[in-house]
Amino acid sequence: MTTSDAWSARVDRKTLDGPEDMDRRVILLSSQDNVCVACTDLPAGDVVRIDGTAVLLSQAIPLGHKLARRPIKAGEKLYKYGAPIGTATRGIAPGAHVHLHNLQSDYIPSFGTEGIDSGAGGRGA
Amino acid sequence: MRGFLRSDGRKGIRNVILVAYLVECAHHVAREISQPLREHDVHLVGFPGCYPNAYALRVMQRLCTHPNVGAVLLVSLGCEGFDRSGLRQAVEASGRPVATLVIQEAGGTRKTIAAGRAWVNQIRAQLAGAVPVPMGMDELVVGTICGGSDGTSGLTANPAIGRAFDLLVAEGAACLFEETGELIGCEQHMAARAATPELGAEIIQSVAKAARYYKSLGHGSFAAGNAHGGLTTLEEKSMGAYAKSGASRIAGLLKPGDLPPRGGLYLLDMISDGEVRFGFPNINDNVEIADLIACGCHLILFSTGRGSVVGSAVSPVIKVCANPDTYRRMDEDMDVDAGRILEGRGTLDEVGQQVFSRVRGAASGERTASERLGHQEFTLIYKSFEALGPGCLPVLANA
Numbered sequence: 001m002t003t004s005d006a007w008s009a010r011v012d013r014k015t016l017d018g019p020e021d022m023d024r025r026v027i028l029l030s031s032q033d034n035v036c037v038a039c040t041d042l043p044a045g046d047v048v049r050i051d052g053t054a055v056l057l058s059q060a061i062p063l064g065h066k067l068a069r070r071p072i073k074a075g076e077k078l079y080k081y082g083a084p085i086g087t088a089t090r091g092i093a094p095g096a097h098v099h100l101h102n103l104q105s106d107y108i109p110s111f112g113t114e115g116i117d118s119g120a121g122g123r124g125a
Numbered sequence: 126m127r128g129f130l131r132s133d134g135r136k137g138i139r140n141v142i143l144v145a146y147l148v149e150c151a152h153h154v155a156r157e158i159s160q161p162l163r164e165h166d167v168h169l170v171g172f173p174g175c176y177p178n179a180y181a182l183r184v185m186q187r188l189c190t191h192p193n194v195g196a197v198l199l200v201s202l203g204c205e206g207f208d209r210s211g212l213r214q215a216v217e218a219s220g221r222p223v224a225t226l227v228i229q230e231a232g233g234t235r236k237t238i239a240a241g242r243a244w245v246n247q248i249r250a251q252l253a254g255a256v257p258v259p260m261g262m263d264e265l266v267v268g269t270i271c272g273g274s275d276g277t278s279g280l281t282a283n284p285a286i287g288r289a290f291d292l293l294v295a296e297g298a299a300c301l302f303e304e305t306g307e308l309i310g311c312e313q314h315m316a317a318r319a320a321t322p323e324l325g326a327e328i329i330q331s332v333a334k335a336a337r338y339y340k341s342l343g344h345g346s347f348a349a350g351n352a353h354g355g356l357t358t359l360e361e362k363s364m365g366a367y368a369k370s371g372a373s374r375i376a377g378l379l380k381p382g383d384l385p386p387r388g389g390l391y392l393l394d395m396i397s398d399g400e401v402r403f404g405f406p407n408i409n410d411n412v413e414i415a416d417l418i419a420c421g422c423h424l425i426l427f428s429t430g431r432g433s434v435v436g437s438a439v440s441p442v443i444k445v446c447a448n449p450d451t452y453r454r455m456d457e458d459m460d461v462d463a464g465r466i467l468e469g470r471g472t473l474d475e476v477g478q479q480v481f482s483r484v485r486g487a488a489s490g491e492r493t494a495s496e497r498l499g500h501q502e503f504t505l506i507y508k509s510f511e512a513l514g515p516g517c518l519p520v521l522a523n524a
Contacts, residue, residue: 086361105360107358
């Protein structure tokens with residue numbers, strides 16, 4: 001089984017019958033991941049089950065955005081699809097929004113958040 | 126599935142009359158010729174630059190002799206640098222009807238438009254009698270691209286397209302994915318899937334080239350809309366984009382204008398070789414689509430989360446919508462609702478099957494959403510390429 005096949009299988013299974021200890025409103029793409037993905041808009045104040053633990057959301061997590069699965073330290077790598085997607089720039093609490101304010105690329109730092117925030121960050125391909 | 130048989134043995138799933146301007150100065154005249162007949166498979170393509178460029182000539186030759194194209198009208202101003210006789214000869218050699226109108230010789234705007242419309246109408250009557258013949262899956266070339274991605278793209282539409290690619294490759298189709306600048310971080314995975322270690326090394330080099338290229342340009346392929354949709358870094362976006370390739374073995378690496386020698390999964394490297402010249406190699410999604418079509422793609426599978434509406438000249442585009450909210454807002458522009466996976470209304474396998482059925486349908490003459498809405502976007506820019514390395518097409522080396 002190739003790597004991509006492995007993720008596809010995981011996406012399928014978690015989407016269809018997410019394990020009992022994960023809320024159905026989030027997807028864990030790989031067991032190695034320290035983030036999961038919201039599959040619907042999650043309002044602030046909602047309680048989400050992550051690895052069997054109830055976590056209170058201190059801020060809203062929009063559809064397709066990531067939330068921390070466990071406590072993450074500054075400098076720690078973030079994993080999604082079982083692959084590193086960047087490094088945490090500050091400590092992140094479980095259930096907190098993982099986004100441009102606390103995660104940066106390990107590849108092309110030059111296109112960081114400044115460009116994105118001004119809407120001049122490049123293309124949406 | 127059925128296609129129009131061409132002299133090179135390939136078959137086209139459409140019978141398009143292409144009107145091609147050879148410099149921006151001829152664009153208006155060419156548009157006026159094609160516009161009244163755009164609902165009738167008369168498409169407009171062209172190259173805006175006045176300086177000659179080997180890549181642009183090659184892409185134009187590939188488009189004008191593409192299996193989906195039945196006849197070609199070239200519209201030249203008269204003093205541009207484009208090799209219009211070389212292009213005309215290539216079309217003539219393919220047996221297609223071709224004409225060249227030179228605006229400076231034909232007496233200006235109005236006379237050229239009238240002459241062009243008359244020629245196109247005459248050719249339409251001629252092509253109307255064309256009879257399609259049965260076409261097999263092993264004669265089909267399908268490309269994929271993502272545009273307007275968000276956090277749902279990599280969860281639904283991209284892996285569903287990957288499933289469809291697996292089904293297509295299993296039935297003998299050639300499937301092309303791209304873009305190396307959007308696969309930064311996936312190079313080791315790809316190399317491990319390559320048919321030979323030499324091909325794997327070529328793939329790693331092509332991604333390193335892309336990373337170098339984008340770094341010197343100061344921007345990755347990442348837009349504000351990507352971040353609003355939940356993506357954060359180029360490598361995160363890459364992993365999601367990579368899922369479009371499915372799970373097949375990678376049979377080769379192509380550059381724009383290279384035709385896949387047989388069925389299988391191919392990576393298309395569309396980033397210029399050598400020093401950074403001519404700026405961004407993919408200023409928009411349609412540049413990538415044009416490069417895929419120049420490699421012979423009959424059809425494009427387009428994954429979108431935020432909601433792109435584009436189609437293309439020459440080859441139909443099938444829209445696979447990743448985000449269920451976007452689908453509800455823009456369903457008229459979409460062919461497949463892949464976001465239903467997130468709402469428990471379908472599985473990846475089901476959506477992958479549906480994409481596969483849409484491919485069969487479009488290759489049997491069904492119109493896609495972007496075709497019904499009249500989309501025929503096209504962009505061709507300056508690039509430069511060296512020939513493929515010897516490790517890029519191991520199937521040929523072994524033949």
